[in-house]
C-alpha cells in the first residue's frame with residue numbers, strides 16, 4: 001500500500017491509478033484520470049522537472065505542476081495529465097509523413113520559446129561536468145560501446161567530447177526528445193512530457209535524440225512490428241534546416257553518456 005505525502009494524497013483521494021509501463025527510468029509513474037504522479041529518488045533530474053514545469057506553464061503545452069514534495073530522499077511530483085497519444089503509437093509509426101510533421105512542429109515550438117530567465121542550463125559545460133562527476137562516482141553503468149562508434153569506454157568518449165566541443169546555440173531543449181515523451185491528439189495538438197532534462201541547450205541535443213528515437217522505434221527494438229527506416233533528411237527538410245552532420249554526430253555520441 002502506497003503512503004503518499006499528505007498534500008498529494010489529499011488531491012488524489014478516492015481516485016484509482018493505472019501504473020504506466022512505457023517509461024524506462026527508475027521513476028514510478030501513476031496515471032490518474034486527470035493527473036500523473038511521478039515517484040522517484042530525489043536527484044537532479046527530479047529537481048529540474050519540478051523547477052521547469054512552472055516556468056513552462058505560459059510557454060509550452062506541458063503538464064501543470066499540481067504539487068511537489070520531497071520526503072526522506074524520495075521525490076513526489078504531481079502534475080496535470082495531458083491528452084493525446086505518444087508519437088511512438090502505431091498510428092504515427094504507420095504514417096511517417098504525419099510523424100515527421102509532428103516532430104518538426106514540436107522542435108519548432110521548443111526553439112520559438114524565449115529562453116530569457118530559463119531556470120535550467122543544459123549547455124555543454126555543465127553537462128560534460130556532470131558526466132565527469134558521474135564517471136568518477138562509477139554511475140555510468142549502462143554505457144553500450146556498440147552504439148558509441150568504437151569508443152571502448154565512457155572515459156574515452158568523454159575525453160573526445162571534451163576536446164571536440166562545437167560552437168553552441170542556446171534554445172529551449174526538451175532534453176529527452178524521444179517519441180514517447182511527445183504527445184499529439186487527433187487534431188495535431190502537441191504535448192511535452194518528461195521534462196527532467198529540459199533547459200537551455202543547442203538545438204542538436206533534441207535533433208539527435210529525436211532521430212535516434214525515430215530509428216529505434218521504427219526498427220521495432222522496443223517491441224512492435226518493424227517498419228522501414230525514415231531518411232533523417234526528411235526531418236531537416238521539414239525543419240527547413242541544412243543538416244550539420246558533424247554536430248549531429250557529436251550530440252548523438254553525447255547522448256550515449258546521458
Ligand SMILES: Nc1ncnc2c1ncn2[C@@H]1O[C@H](COP(=O)(O)OP(=O)(O)OP(=O)(O)O)[C@@H](O)[C@H]1O
Pocket residue numbers: 020022023024025026027028029036038063079080081082083086176180181193194195
Ligand atoms: N503529464 C502526463 N500526461 C500524460 N501522460 C503522461 C504524463 N506524464 C507521463 N505520462 C505517461 O507516462 C509515461 C512515462 O512518463 P515519463 O516519461 O515522465 O517517465 P519516465 O519513467 O521518466 O520515462 P523515461 O523512460 O522516458 O525517462 C509517458 O511516456 C506517458 O505515456
Ligand SMILES: [Mg+2]
Pocket residue numbers: 023024180181194
Ligand atoms: Mg518518458
